[in-house]
Structure formats: C-alpha cells, structure tokens
Amino acid sequence: MQKSSNLASTGSPDPNIDKGDEQLKGQAASGTSLRLDCSPENLEQGLAKLVLGLVEMLRQLLERQAIRRMEGGSLKDEQVEKMGEALMNLEAKIQELARDFGLTPADLNIDLGPLGHLLDK
Amino acid sequence: MAMLAYCVTEAGPLEILAKGFAGRQITVIEHCGLQCPVATLASVEVGAGLAAREEVLAFHAALQGILRQRALIPFRFPTVFGAGGEVCDHLKENERKYHDALARVRNAVQMEVQISFLSSDADSKLHREGDEKRSGTAYLQSRLISQKSLEEQAVAIHDAVAPLVKDWRERISAQSVRAFALVDTEVLSEFEQALAALKVPEKFAIKASGPWPATEFLESKAPKA
Amino acid sequence: MPSAGSNVALISSAPDDEVSLVEILDHVLNSGVVIRGSLIISLAGVDLIYLGMDVILTSVETAMSHIGVAAPRNE
Numbered sequence: 147m148q149k150s151s152n153l154a155s156t157g158s159p160d161p162n163i164d165k166g167d168e169q170l171k172g173q174a175a176s177g178t179s180l181r182l183d184c185s186p187e188n189l190e191q192g193l194a195k196l197v198l199g200l201v202e203m204l205r206q207l208l209e210r211q212a213i214r215r216m217e218g219g220s221l222k223d224e225q226v227e228k229m230g231e232a233l234m235n236l237e238a239k240i241q242e243l244a245r246d247f248g249l250t251p252a253d254l255n256i257d258l259g260p261l262g263h264l265l266d267k
Numbered sequence: 268m269a270m271l272a273y274c275v276t277e278a279g280p281l282e283i284l285a286k287g288f289a290g291r292q293i294t295v296i297e298h299c300g301l302q303c304p305v306a307t308l309a310s311v312e313v314g315a316g317l318a319a320r321e322e323v324l325a326f327h328a329a330l331q332g333i334l335r336q337r338a339l340i341p342f343r344f345p346t347v348f349g350a351g352g353e354v355c356d357h358l359k360e361n362e363r364k365y366h367d368a369l370a371r372v373r374n375a376v377q378m379e380v381q382i383s384f385l386s387s388d389a390d391s392k393l394h395r396e397g398d399e400k401r402s403g404t405a406y407l408q409s410r411l412i413s414q415k416s417l418e419e420q421a422v423a424i425h426d427a428v429a430p431l432v433k434d435w436r437e438r439i440s441a442q443s444v445r446a447f448a449l450v451d452t453e454v455l456s457e458f459e460q461a462l463a464a465l466k467v468p469e470k471f472a473i474k475a476s477g478p479w480p481a482t483e484f485l486e487s488k489a490p491k492a
Numbered sequence: 493m494p495s496a497g498s499n500v501a502l503i504s505s506a507p508d509d510e511v512s513l514v515e516i517l518d519h520v521l522n523s524g525v526v527i528r529g530s531l532i533i534s535l536a537g538v539d540l541i542y543l544g545m546d547v548i549l550t551s552v553e554t555a556m557s558h559i560g561v562a563a564p565r566n567e
Binding site: 206209210212213216217223226227228229230231232233234266 | 401402403404405406407408410411414440441442443
C-alpha cells in the first residue's frame with residue numbers, strides 16, 4: 147500500500163507542523179518507500195520545485211567543493227573569482243525563479259523520505 | 268497482517284514500558300542473539316496511523332523506554348514486515364552487522380548539538396551586504412569564514428565536554444554544524460549539565476537534543492569524504 | 493534537562509513543547525535502519541527517477557557519502 151504526497155507547497159501558519167504531516171502522509175506502508183507525485187493542478191509548480199531543488203542541490207555541492215579547493219590553495223585567483231561569481235549569481239537566479247513560481251527557499255528542500263532532505267536544513 | 272518493527276537490540280531482559288504505536292501490544296521476536304520488538308497491526312491501521320503525529324510520538328515513546336534499558340538500533344518509521352518469519356530472516360541475514368554495531372554502542376546514547384548562526388530565518392542572507400556587485404572571491408571567502416566560525420565553535424563545545432564523551436562526529440554544512448556525541452549512560456546527566464553550563468558567543472544559536480539511539484556511531488569511524 | 497543560557501536550547505526527547513515535537517518527529521522519520529527503501533519521483537503519473545536501497549543500518553547520509561554522493565564533510 148503506497149501513499150502519494152503532493153509536491154506542491156501548501157500555505158499554512160506553521161510550516162513546520164505541515165511539513166511533518168506531509169512527511170507522514172508520504173510514507174508508504176511497506177518497507178520505507180516514498181512516491182512523490184504531482185497532481186495535475188500543481189504540475190507547473192511541482193515541476194519547478196523539482197527542477198529548482200535539484201539545481202540548488204548541485205549548486206551547493208559545487209560551492210562546497212569550490213570552498214575546499216580555495217582553502218586548499220588549488221585554485222588560481224581568477225578561478226576563485228569566476229567560480230564565486232557564478233555560484234553567487236546562480237543562487238540569486240534560483241531564488242528569483244522560485245519566487246516567480248510561488249516557492250520559498252524552504253520549499254525547494256524536498257523531502258525524499260528514506261534519503262532524507264534534498265538540501266542542508 | 269502487518270508487523271511494525273521498532274528496533275534491534277542485543278538479547279537480554281527487556282521490559283516494554285510504554286504503549287507504542289496505536290496502543291498495540293508489543294511482542295519481542297528473538298533470533299541469533301538479537302531481539303526485535305514488533306507490534307502486530309491490521310494493515311488498514313498502518314495507513315490510518317500514518318496520518319497521525321500522535322502515533323509517531325507513541326512509537327518514539329516506546330523506543331525511548333527501551334533505550335533506557337539497553338542500546339538499540341531503531342528501524343526507520345514505518346518499517347513493516349509481512350510476518351515474524353521475515354523478521355527472523357532479516358536478523359539472520361544481518362546478524363554480524365547488528366552485533367558489531369550494537370557492541371560498539373553498548374551502554375551509550377547519542378546526544379546531538381547543532382550549531383548555527385542566530386538569524387531570523389533559514390533563508391536570511393547573513394553573508395550578504397545587499398551589494399550585488401560583490402566579487403565572487405568575496406562571496407566564497409565569506410562562506411569560508413562562516414563555515415570556519417561554526418567549526419571553531421563546534422571544537423570549543425567538544426573541548427568543553429570531551430571528558431564525558433566516548434566518540435564525537437560532525438556533519439558540516441554551509442549553515443550549520445551538527446555534532447553527535449556518544450555518551451556513556453552513566454555520565455549522561457553530567458553531560459547534560461555541562462551542556463547547560465556552556466558559554467557560547469551571542470552570534471550562535473545552539474540546539475542540543477537527546478538522548479537518541481546512537482545511529483551515527485554504528486560504524487567504526489566516520490567515512491572520509 | 494536543566495535550563496541553560498540565552499542562546500542554548502535544550503530539547504529533551506520527552507516532548508513537552510512544540511519545538512521538541514517537531515525535533516522528535518524529524519528524528520523518528522529520518523533516522524534508523526532502512527530496509528528495501530525506495531524512492532520514486534514522478535510527475536503526473538510519469539515515473540522520472542527511481543532510487544532503491546538495500547539494508548542500511550547507519551544514517552543514509554553516512555551511507556551516501558561512502559559512495560560519494562553526499563556533499564564532502566570535514567577533512
């Protein structure tokens with residue numbers, strides 16, 4: 147028996163309580179499976195959430211690598227500058243796009259059930 | 268029929284003190300020197316129970332009751348087996364892993380300390396000066412400085428509680444450091460007092476919680492990145 | 493747990509306030525042994541991504557860092 151959870155964010159006075167309930171609804175009955183699906187009404191926003199969430203996750207991974215390499219001295223000054231600018235601009239762009247779709251930064255932190263959350267909390 | 272599995276512990280006397288999920292009686296399946304408390308449920312119950320926070324908290328309460336008696340490795344909620352035989356198979360297949368892990372965390376619990384910056388919300392632009400023309404280098408530098416600041420604070424806290432801690436692991440991210448301390452149950456209250464006595468610079472927000480099952484210490488050492 | 497200074501929050505695992513409850517829910521739902529864990533991300537009934545996991549005793553993040561998926565941690 148599997149339950150599906152709606153990817154679209156829900157407006158609520160207390161986002162923490164809602165997230166917990168969303169998680170609970172998303173858990174399946176057998177083993178620990180999770181199926182995330184979008185209902186047709188929220189398709190656009192659901193797709194945006196998924197894509198932007200994944201891009202932000204990759205951006206954070208890249209940023210962490212860049213910081214480590216900068217710290218370790220294995221990047222030239224101009225490389226640091228270019229990477230930093232790209233990461234900074236990408237973050238701003240992602241947040242801008244998210245806003246356009248009515249998503250908050252927290253909305254991008256998709257709950258992947260057994261895998262935990264997509265981004266750092 | 269469905270069996271909701273709570274955790275795995277080493278064999279030995281065990282009292283089930285708290286009512287667990289959906290108030291269902293908990294029985295203990297034993298196999299290979301391991302025990303697994305389970306609750307038998309009608310499948311429809313699991314579906315209904317999944318909607319209720321209260322039932323998850325009841326599950327948690329039952330686990331805590333067991334944790335007070337011996338170290339345990341919890342199952343991710345909800346982990347449901349088809350029958351007792353499946354539970355035995357699972358224990359048998361993973362006998363070595365469970366024994367090794369439980370031996371490692373015997374008589375100890377996990378306390379967690381999360382260190383982050385005191386800011387109004389998760390997406391606060393703490394590092395931004397609102398200056399869009401900021402250089403890429405400055406951006407990365409400020410991230411590095413924040414990260415180092417958090418790490419230093421984690422080290423300071425570790426130093427403060429070091430004598431009471433058997434093992435210490437950290438998970439570092441841009442916004443926070445999550446530290447996990449393996450604490451012997453005998454010195455747990457001392458550890459809690461040491462936490463309470465912490466003097467921490469105002470710019471940090473510290474969130475300490477526990478005791479939890481020692482899920483971060485089940486392997487011999489933290490993996491290298 | 494004993495009370496503490498201004499910026500240190502002590503959350504006991506016995507729920508007595510809303511913050512603790514959220515923390516506990518988070519813990520119970522996100523830690524523990526994963527057996528046959530699977531994740532399917534789909535859009536409008538179209539399966540896009542499938543991830544399957546066998547028995548994982550340790551935290552998933554720890555397991556994922558073993559296979560180089562999770563973000564690098566401290567050196």
